[in-house]
Amino acid sequence: MARTTIHDIAKELHTTAATVSRALNDHPSISAATKETVKATALRLNYQHNRAASSLRSGKTYVIGVLIPSAEVSFFGSVIHGIEKIAKSQGYNVLLFQTNEQYEDEVQGVQTLLQSNVDGIIASISKETIQYDHFLEVKRRDIPLILFDRSLEGLDVPSVMINDYKGAFMATEHLIEQGFTRIAHISGPQHISIFHERLKGYVDALAAHGMKIDGDLIMYGKVTIDSGRTCAEQLLQLPSPPDAIFAAEDFTALGALQAIKESKWPKPGQIGLVGFANEAFSAYITPSLTTIDQQTALMGEEAAKIFMDLSQKGKKPDLPPQKIVLEPLLVQRESSIKRKPKKKSIP
Amino acid sequence: MARTTIHDIAKELHTTAATVSRALNDHPSISAATKETVKATALRLNYQHNRAASSLRSGKTYVIGVLIPSAEVSFFGSVIHGIEKIAKSQGYNVLLFQTNEQYEDEVQGVQTLLQSNVDGIIASISKETIQYDHFLEVKRRDIPLILFDRSLEGLDVPSVMINDYKGAFMATEHLIEQGFTRIAHISGPQHISIFHERLKGYVDALAAHGMKIDGDLIMYGKVTIDSGRTCAEQLLQLPSPPDAIFAAEDFTALGALQAIKESKWPKPGQIGLVGFANEAFSAYITPSLTTIDQQTALMGEEAAKIFMDLSQKGKKPDLPPQKIVLEPLLVQRESSIKRKPKKKSIP
DNA sequence: CTGAAAGCGCTTACAG
DNA sequence: CTGAAAGCGCTTACAG
Known part of the structure; x- marks a missing residue:
C-alpha cells in the first residue's frame, strides 16, 4: 500500500x-x-x-503555469494545446489558471502559480488589466515570463504575437487580386492595437496597389455580429457602394454577410468578403468565409519554446527579450471569389 | 532575493x-x-x-489532474473551464495532460499525474482505449478518479455523462410537435454507445407519439460532414422522402443541410432539421441549426464537485460510485421551424 | 564509482 | 496556547 x-x-x-x-x-x-x-x-x-520531494530539494518543479482568460474560448484552448504539447515533450507539465478576463483573478492567479513554484509562466493578460505590478514579483524571482497574443506596454518580457498588420495586408491584397476595386473595411475600436494594426494593413495594401483610400469605405464597428451587420448595411447604402468588404474579425464578417443576404443587392457572391481569425464557424457558413488564420496552436508552441530556451540558458548575458511575430495565413474560401461577369452578347 | x-x-x-x-x-x-x-x-x-514543502509533509497537493484527448477540441476546452472554476473556488489547481486520443499517451499521462501526487484525476478516455489497467494504479492508491463523457466498461468509478437517450427523444419530439410527420434519423456507428442511445431515443419518441418506425428512414453514417451529406442525399431520393431529419450530431446535420441546399426539393425551411452537440458553428450557419446542448461546462463542474465530495468524506462506507446524468437542453433555432403551407384558394 | 550526511520548507504528534 | 523535534522523499556537495 x-x-x-x-x-x-x-x-x-x-x-x-x-x-x-x-x-x-x-x-x-x-x-x-x-x-x-x-x-x-x-x-x-x-x-x-515523487516530484514534490524532488522539487523541494532541487528547486525545479517541471511545471509551467499557464494563465489565460478562459479555456472555454477556442482560441485559448488551441494555444494551451500547443503549449502542453511542447511542454510534455521536454518533461514539463502545465498548471492551468483562468482569469475570467478579470484583473483581480489575474493577480490571484500569479500568486497561486508562484506558490506552486512553477518554473515559468506563460500568460495572456485579461482585458481589464492595465498595470502590471503583479507580474513584477515573477521577474523579481527570476521566473521566465512569456506573454502571448496580448501584450502589456512597459512590461519588458518575451512575447509571441501575430502580425496583424501583415494579415490585414494579405486579406486586402487578396481581394484586390481577385479583381475587386472598391474595397471597404469594417474595423474595431482603435485603442485596441490589433484593430489599429489591421486598419493600417488595409490602408497600406490599397496604397501599394495604387488604389485610393476612401474614408466613406472605412467603418468603426464594435466587434460583434450586430455591429458588423449595421456597418455593412450602411456601406451598402452608399451612393457608390463597395464591391468587397474586409472585416477586422470573423464575427463582424458574419454580421456583414447577414446584411448582404438580406439586402436586394448585392447577392452573396457578387460582393467579396474576408474576415480575420478563422473561427470555428468560418468554414461552415454559406458562403464559407475567406479569413486570416492566426496559427493559434503554433503560438502556444512558440511560447513554450521560448520558455525552454530561457530555462536552459539560465542567466545568459542580458539579451533583450525575444519577441516572436508569427506569420498570418490566408485561408481562401468561397466568400472572396470574384464571379466573372457573364459575357454579354456584344457584337 | x-x-x-x-x-x-x-x-x-x-x-x-x-x-x-x-x-x-x-x-x-x-x-x-x-x-x-x-x-x-x-x-x-x-x-x-511553499506548496511543494507543504505537500511533501502533508501528503496533499491541492492539485487535480485532468486527462483529456485534446484542449483544442472545444468540447474539452469547455469542460476544463468548468473543472477549473470549481477547483479554484475550493483552493485546488488543475494540472493538464492531453492524450491525443492515443492509448500510449493516456498511460503515460496517468503515470505523470501520479508522480505529481495529484489529489484526484478527472478524465475522459481516449477513443483508442479499450482496457483500463493503467487506471488500476490510481484506484490502488485510493486517489479519486472521475470519468466524464466517455466511460469505460468494467471500470467501476464515478462519472458524469449526458443523457443521450433523452436528448434524442427531445429532438425527435420537437420535430413531431412542429408538425413533421416523416422524420428520418442519421445515426452513427452503433458500437459507440452514445449513437446507439440516440437511435433508441429517436425510435421511442416516434413510438410514444404513435408514429410508425420506417427502416428506410434510418441511416447509419460516419459522423462527418461528407457522410451526413451522402446519407441525406439518399433519404431525399426515396420514393417517399422524409419531411424532417434528426442527425445524431451537428457535423452530420451540417452535411445534411448541404445536401438539402443542393437538391431541387425540398428547400431549406421545407424540411425540418435537428442536430446534436451545439457546436460552435451551429448558431451561425444558414438556417441556424436547432440542436441539443450538452452542457459541457456544467459537466466539468459536476465532475469537480464529485471529486470534492470524495476527498472530503475520505473513506466513507463503500457506497457505489456516483453516476451523474446531465439533462440535455433543446436549443431551438431556425432549421426546425415548420412553415405553414400557404393557403391555397380553395373555394 | 559509491557512501554518509545535511537540508529543501513545511506539518504535526507529543509535551508542557 | 506554544515549543522542540522528527520527518515527508528526495538531491547533492563533500569525501573517499
Whole structure:
C-alpha cells in the first residue's frame, strides 16, 4: 500500500538512497551495471518518482503555469494545446489558471502559480488589466515570463504575437487580386492595437496597389455580429457602394454577410468578403468565409519554446527579450471569389 | 532575493516555525492575537506559501489532474473551464495532460499525474482505449478518479455523462410537435454507445407519439460532414422522402443541410432539421441549426464537485460510485421551424 | 564509482 | 496556547 521510495530500492540492493537517486537520474558517475539493476528494481517495486520531494530539494518543479482568460474560448484552448504539447515533450507539465478576463483573478492567479513554484509562466493578460505590478514579483524571482497574443506596454518580457498588420495586408491584397476595386473595411475600436494594426494593413495594401483610400469605405464597428451587420448595411447604402468588404474579425464578417443576404443587392457572391481569425464557424457558413488564420496552436508552441530556451540558458548575458511575430495565413474560401461577369452578347 | 520562509517570520517575531505554520493555517489552538501578528508579518515580508514543502509533509497537493484527448477540441476546452472554476473556488489547481486520443499517451499521462501526487484525476478516455489497467494504479492508491463523457466498461468509478437517450427523444419530439410527420434519423456507428442511445431515443419518441418506425428512414453514417451529406442525399431520393431529419450530431446535420441546399426539393425551411452537440458553428450557419446542448461546462463542474465530495468524506462506507446524468437542453433555432403551407384558394 | 550526511520548507504528534 | 523535534522523499556537495 505505502508507496515505494528510493530507500526501499536501496535496501533491496544493499546500497544507499544516494546511489539509487543518481542511477535513476542517469548521473554520469554511476556505472552502467548499477544503473541497470537499480532501474530494474525500481520497475519491479513499481516505484514512482515523487516530484514534490524532488522539487523541494532541487528547486525545479517541471511545471509551467499557464494563465489565460478562459479555456472555454477556442482560441485559448488551441494555444494551451500547443503549449502542453511542447511542454510534455521536454518533461514539463502545465498548471492551468483562468482569469475570467478579470484583473483581480489575474493577480490571484500569479500568486497561486508562484506558490506552486512553477518554473515559468506563460500568460495572456485579461482585458481589464492595465498595470502590471503583479507580474513584477515573477521577474523579481527570476521566473521566465512569456506573454502571448496580448501584450502589456512597459512590461519588458518575451512575447509571441501575430502580425496583424501583415494579415490585414494579405486579406486586402487578396481581394484586390481577385479583381475587386472598391474595397471597404469594417474595423474595431482603435485603442485596441490589433484593430489599429489591421486598419493600417488595409490602408497600406490599397496604397501599394495604387488604389485610393476612401474614408466613406472605412467603418468603426464594435466587434460583434450586430455591429458588423449595421456597418455593412450602411456601406451598402452608399451612393457608390463597395464591391468587397474586409472585416477586422470573423464575427463582424458574419454580421456583414447577414446584411448582404438580406439586402436586394448585392447577392452573396457578387460582393467579396474576408474576415480575420478563422473561427470555428468560418468554414461552415454559406458562403464559407475567406479569413486570416492566426496559427493559434503554433503560438502556444512558440511560447513554450521560448520558455525552454530561457530555462536552459539560465542567466545568459542580458539579451533583450525575444519577441516572436508569427506569420498570418490566408485561408481562401468561397466568400472572396470574384464571379466573372457573364459575357454579354456584344457584337 | 531568497524567498521568505516560516523560519524568517518566526525569527522576526521571536517565536517558532511551528507556531507560524499553525497561525497561517488558522489552527484552532492558536490565539487570535498571535494569528494576527503572524499574518501581518507574513504580508510585510512578502511571504509565499511553499506548496511543494507543504505537500511533501502533508501528503496533499491541492492539485487535480485532468486527462483529456485534446484542449483544442472545444468540447474539452469547455469542460476544463468548468473543472477549473470549481477547483479554484475550493483552493485546488488543475494540472493538464492531453492524450491525443492515443492509448500510449493516456498511460503515460496517468503515470505523470501520479508522480505529481495529484489529489484526484478527472478524465475522459481516449477513443483508442479499450482496457483500463493503467487506471488500476490510481484506484490502488485510493486517489479519486472521475470519468466524464466517455466511460469505460468494467471500470467501476464515478462519472458524469449526458443523457443521450433523452436528448434524442427531445429532438425527435420537437420535430413531431412542429408538425413533421416523416422524420428520418442519421445515426452513427452503433458500437459507440452514445449513437446507439440516440437511435433508441429517436425510435421511442416516434413510438410514444404513435408514429410508425420506417427502416428506410434510418441511416447509419460516419459522423462527418461528407457522410451526413451522402446519407441525406439518399433519404431525399426515396420514393417517399422524409419531411424532417434528426442527425445524431451537428457535423452530420451540417452535411445534411448541404445536401438539402443542393437538391431541387425540398428547400431549406421545407424540411425540418435537428442536430446534436451545439457546436460552435451551429448558431451561425444558414438556417441556424436547432440542436441539443450538452452542457459541457456544467459537466466539468459536476465532475469537480464529485471529486470534492470524495476527498472530503475520505473513506466513507463503500457506497457505489456516483453516476451523474446531465439533462440535455433543446436549443431551438431556425432549421426546425415548420412553415405553414400557404393557403391555397380553395373555394 | 559509491557512501554518509545535511537540508529543501513545511506539518504535526507529543509535551508542557 | 506554544515549543522542540522528527520527518515527508528526495538531491547533492563533500569525501573517499
